[in-house]
Each structure stands twice: as C-alpha cells, then as structure tokens.
Amino acid sequence: xxxNFILTRAAELDALGAFRAFIAxxxxxxxxxxxxxxxxxxxxDEAATNVIQHxxxxxxxxxxxxxxCPTPNSITMILTDFGHPFEPVETDVPDAQALxxxxxxxxxxxxxxxxxxxxxxxxxxxxxxxLVLVKNLTKD
Amino acid sequence: xxxxxxxxPEPVVTAxxxxxxxxxxxxxxxxxxxxxxxxxxLAYDAKQRFYRTLVPPPLxxxxxxxxxxxxxxxxxxxxxAEADSSRVNISINNPEDENDAYFVLELQxxxxxxxxxxxxxxxxxxxxxxxxxxxxxxKRTHWGTVTRNVVEEERAMRAxxxxxxxxxxxxxxxxxxxxxDVFLALCARQAVSLEPLTYVSAWIFEKRxxxxxxxHKLMDDIHHEFxxxxxxxxxLDGSTPFRQPDAWKTVRGRAWAIHDGILDVIxxxxxxxxxxKVVGKHAGVESFPGAIY
Numbered sequence: 001x002x003x004n005f006i007l008t009r010a011a012e013l014d015a016l017g018a019f020r021a022f023i024a025x026x027x028x029x030x031x032x033x034x035x036x037x038x039x040x041x042x043x044x045d046e047a048a049t050n051v052i053q054h055x056x057x058x059x060x061x062x063x064x065x066x067x068x069c070p071t072p073n074s075i076t077m078i079l080t081d082f083g084h085p086f087e088p089v090e091t092d093v094p095d096a097q098a099l100x101x102x103x104x105x106x107x108x109x110x111x112x113x114x115x116x117x118x119x120x121x122x123x124x125x126x127x128x129x130x131l132v133l134v135k136n137l138t139k140d
Numbered sequence: 141x142x143x144x145x146x147x148x149p150e151p152v153v154t155a156x157x158x159x160x161x162x163x164x165x166x167x168x169x170x171x172x173x174x175x176x177x178x179x180x181x182l183a184y185d186a187k188q189r190f191y192r193t194l195v196p197p198p199l200x201x202x203x204x205x206x207x208x209x210x211x212x213x214x215x216x217x218x219x220x221a222e223a224d225s226s227r228v229n230i231s232i233n234n235p236e237d238e239n240d241a242y243f244v245l246e247l248q249x250x251x252x253x254x255x256x257x258x259x260x261x262x263x264x265x266x267x268x269x270x271x272x273x274x275x276x277x278x279k280r281t282h283w284g285t286v287t288r289n290v291v292e293e294e295r296a297m298r299a300x301x302x303x304x305x306x307x308x309x310x311x312x313x314x315x316x317x318x319x320x321d322v323f324l325a326l327c328a329r330q331a332v333s334l335e336p337l338t339y340v341s342a343w344i345f346e347k348r349x350x351x352x353x354x355x356h357k358l359m360d361d362i363h364h365e366f367x368x369x370x371x372x373x374x375x376l377d378g379s380t381p382f383r384q385p386d387a388w389k390t391v392r393g394r395a396w397a398i399h400d401g402i403l404d405v406i407x408x409x410x411x412x413x414x415x416x417k418v419v420g421k422h423a424g425v426e427s428f429p430g431a432i433y
Contacts, residue, residue, distance in 0.1 A: 008423040010356035054147055060358045060412065063351035065423055082353040082416055085152045086145035110144050122145055124152045126173070126254055126330040127418045131145075 005068040011052045011061035011081060019044050019066050023077075026068050032075060036135055039116045040068075040077055046109035047079050047131050055083035055129070065128075073138050074118070079131045085124040151252055174327040175249045177226040187221050193323045194230060194245055196315035203232060203242070203265075227258070234265065245316065250333065255324065257334040260316060267308035270296040283337060284399060293399075294381045302340035302392050303399035317348045317417070324419045333416045339395035343431065345415050349422035355413030359427035365406055366394060375405045390432045 007022040009015035020041045027037035044066065051064055065080040114120055119134035179190050188210070195217065197207040204213030211217070220229040226249035234240035244261035271292045272284055281287045283304035293303070301308060324332055333353065336342035342359060352359070365372035366388040375397075376385050382400035387393030398410055417423075 006421070006424055008351050008425045010352070010360045010427075012357055012360070050145070056354075057147075059354050061356060062353045062414070063356045063423065063425060065351055080418075082351065085148045087148045089144055089146050128331070128416065 006065060008063050008065045011048075011056045011064045011083065013049070013052055015052070015064060016045055016048055019048060019064075022066060023068065027075075030070050030075070032070070032137065036075065036137065040075070040133075040135060043113045043117055043133055044077060044079065046113055047133070050086075050109060051079065051081045051083065051129075055081050055086070057084065059083070074134055074136045077133045077135070079133075080128045082128045085129045086122065088122055171328050173253075173329055175226065175253065176221075176228050176247055176255065177224070177249055179327070180221045180225050180228065181223050184219075188219060190323070190326065191219060191221065191228060191230060193326060194247075194316075194319055195243075196312060196319050198315060199243065199312045202310065202312075205232070229259075231261075240269070242310070245320075247332075255327075255329055255332050257320070257332050260313070262309050262312050262316070263305075263307040264310040265307075267310075268299065269307050270299070270301065270305075272296055272304070272306055285337070293396075297382065297392075297396050300392070303338045303395050304341075313344060314348065321417075321419050329419065331416055331418050333414060336413050336415055339398045339410070340391055342413060342415065343391045343395075343428060345417070346423075346425040346427060348417070349424075350415040350417045351423035351425055353414040353416050355415075356425070356427070358408060358413065361406065361408070362394065362398070362403070363428050371405045372397070372402055375402050391428060392433060394428075 005022070005026045007019065009018050023041050023044060024037055027034075027040070048064055048066075052061070056062060062082045065078075067078040067080065069076040069078065113133065116135075117133045118136045119132075121130075121132040123130055123132075179187050182190070192207070192210075195207075200207045200210075200217070203215045205215050205217060206212045210219075214235045215232055216235075218229075218231045218233065220227075220231075227246065228248075229244065229246040231241050231245075232243040234242065241261050242263050242265045244259055246257070246259040248256050248258050250256045272289050273281055275281050275287045275289045276291075279287060281289055284293060285304075296305065299308075320332060324330070334345065334350070336345055339362070342355070346359075362372065364370060367373060372394075373388050376383050376387050378384055380400055382396040383402060384393070387397045403409055
C-alpha cells in the first residue's frame with residue numbers, strides 16, 4: 001500500500017530548510033539512495049523558491065504543501081501552492097556562458113529540474129497549483 | 141527548447157462555467173463537477189437527497205431528529221436552496237426562536253467556480269446564550285466584526301467562549317467536515333475554501349486539514365510575536381479585559397486579544413485570510429505548535 005508524506009509550510013524562504021530536512025528524513029526512512037534525496041532537495045529548493053518569490057506576490061503568503069509519494073520503482077514529489085498560477089511556455093535553453101561571465105540570466109532553476117528529474121508536469125486545478133516531479137529509482 | 145513557467149495574468153477557473161452545467165451533463169459523466177447552483181435547480185426532494193449527506197446523522201440524533209424526515213422532537217432541519225441561487229443554507233434552530241441557530245452550514249459557488257464554506261455554526265442548545273450579536277443599541281454586530289458588545293463579550297470570554305461564539309460549541313466539527321468531504325466527492329469536487337472569521341476558527345480548520353491560500357505567514361508571525369520578546373506578547377498589558385498577560389498561552393486568549401485589535405502593534409489586521417481543504421487530504425498545518433485551546 002502506498003504511503004504519502006506531507007509537510008505544509010508558509011511560503012517563506014524559512015520553509016526551504018524544513019523541506020530539505022523532511023526530504024532527507026523521508027528518503028532515509030524509505031531506503032532511497034542519498035544521491036536521489038540530494039537531487040530531490042535541490043529540485044525542491046528551486047521550485048519552492050519560485051513559488052515563494054512569485055506565486056504569492058502581492059498578498060500575505062499562503063501555504064506550500066510538499067508531498068512525497070513513493071512507489072517501488074520511483075518517488076514522486078508534488079509541490080502544491082494556492083497562489084497565482086503559472087503557465088508553461090517554450091523558451092530557449094538558458095545561456096550558461098552568460099552565467100559564467102556574471103551576466104544577468106534566468107531560467108536555470110527549472111532547466112536544472114528538467115535535467116535531474118525523469119518527468120516534470122505542472123497543472124492547476126481546484127486543488128491548487130501542482131508541480132509534479134518524478135524520479136525513477138531503477139536504472140534504465 | 142525547454143518549458144519554463146511564467147505567472148498567469150488571470151486566475152484559473154477550475155470548473156466549468158455555471159451556465160455550462162446541466163443535469164443532463166451530470167447524468168452523462170460522473171467526473172463532471174457539480175455546482176451548488178446545479179443542485180439547487182433540482183426538485184426539492186432530489187436536492188434534499190444530495191444535501192442530506194452534509195448533516196452527520198449523530199448530530200441529528202443529538203436533537204432527536206429523524207435523519208430521513210429531517211424533523212423530530214419538535215425540531216426540524218431547514219433547507220434554503222432556491223433554484224437559480226448558488227448558495228445552500230442548512231440549519232437547525234430553536235423551535236421557539238428561528239433566529240437562535242444551533243446548527244448552520246452554508247455553502248456557495250465562488251467566482252472561480254470552486255465551492256466556499258461560508259458559515260458553520262455548532263452551538264450547544266443547553267449552554268447559556270451570550271448576546272454578542274447585538275450591541276447596546278440593539279444593532280447587529282455581525283459577530284463583533286462591525287461593532288461590539290464589549291460587556292457581553294467579556295462575559296462570554298470569562299465563560300470560556302471564543303470570539304464570535306454566542307454559545308459553547310456542541311462539538312461535531314470533525315464529523316461535519318468529514319461529511320463535507322463526502323458531499324464534495326459526490327459532486328466531483330476536489331476542494332473547499334473559506335475565510336476564517338477568527339483566530340480560533342483558523343486554528344480549528346488547521347486541525348481539520350486546511351492549508352492557507354492567504355495568511356499562512358500571518359499565522360506564523362502571530363505565533364512568533366506572542367513568544368517572549370515579541371511585540372504581541374509585550375502588548376498583553378492588561379489595558380483591556382481582552383489583553384491579559386497570560387492570553388498568549390491559549391488559542392482562545394490570543395483570539396480575544398486579536399479580536400480586540402492587538403494586531404495593530406505589528407501593523408496587521410485580521411482580514412483577507414483564506415483557507416483551502418483538499419478533499420481526502422490533511423495538510424498538517426500547525427501554526428501554534430502544542431497549542432492549548
């Protein structure tokens with residue numbers, strides 16, 4: 001039977017540490033490799049920071065709900081918020097050279113998430129805005 | 141190319157427009173979300189079948205009300221669900237005074253076609269009633285949000301009530317909200333939203349699994365400022381009956397101080413908070429860890 005693990009915090013930067021600790025503790029409990037836990041933590045940092053900085057702009061921030069849903073072959077991390085929804089857009093791969101040259105550039109957070117997760121999905125429904133990140137636990 | 145996420149300029153409507161829903165569509169697709177307006181368009185008996193799921197039978201049993209007939213022991217369940225209305229109100233009132241409500245549950249379609257829980261009242265009929273709903277001139281106070289009857293509020297506080305309570309509660313909030321989940325699933329809905337009237341309300345709804353659309357940070361700030369050295373703690377100076385020095389220790393104590401306007405000292409007001417409950421999920425929010433009611 002699948003067990004879900006949920007942690008909800010106010011959408012503030014303080015939440016990032018709590019989310020990281022929650023991911024580490026849950027992954028350890030589930031016997032998930034440390035490298036996977038690390039990648040989940042980084043992806044969570046990037047995604048949650050985006051919500052904190054933009055999703056609740058102009059209002060007293062609401063909640064971010066972090067949910068980990070393990071299966072025998074994968075772990076799904078769902079970040080749910082109730083702020084302004086985002087919409088997916090096609091864009092160029094961010095310019096790493098510009099970053100190295102200390103020029104202003106954006107888009108690396110989500111690019112990193114796409115690079116490390118096996119599936120990424122974003123949608124809005126009655127339950128809120130959901131970023132769904134899947135990491136496979138078995139090798140291809 | 142890869143996909144990025146940018147903010148949408150407009151809110152997303154998460155259910156079909158009200159006019160787009162019909163009973164025919166409902167009959168044809170079990171996943172099609174129903175609105176309150178759609179249910180209200182049914183014949184009385186049909187809509188009563190739907191709305192019956194909202195009232196826990198043990199609550200009806202407390203009054204001696206038959207769960208099918210919705211009457212008994214001198215009480216009756218009142219259902220206001222007018223056709224063309226997007227609101228439903230279910231109540232059990234004092235048989236001698238229809239303005240004296242023991243149980244009220246009101247739901248309404250909202251602007252994004254979600255469902256709002258407008259009101260939930262669970263009053264113990266045998267508990268003393270406090271006249272906080274009317275001020276000294278007999279005008280409605282709207283639970284103390286517009287004007288206040290401070291004398292009655294102080295009596296209510298000393299009797300152990302929370303702000304906006306006219307009587308001690310009769311329990312059942314857990315059962316009513318569980319029934320609400322059942323009703324929402326029946327309607328193919330996935331969430332319900334509300335605006336907590338008081339700090340106590342927000343705390344109770346946290347316990348029942350709600351998260352915040354707006355105001356989670358405010359709740360965290362309130363808790364932080366009631367700690368030693370905090371501005372709210374310092375403002376519990378006994379200057380009014382509602383700002384006693386030990387009020388920070390309990391949910392009710394904090395709630396009365398907030399009702400009395402103590403948030404002024406952190407340049408905040410109790411307004412614009414909004415909460416949401418996802419059907420079947422408990423968010424686990426605890427903005428007052430280890431709280432004593």
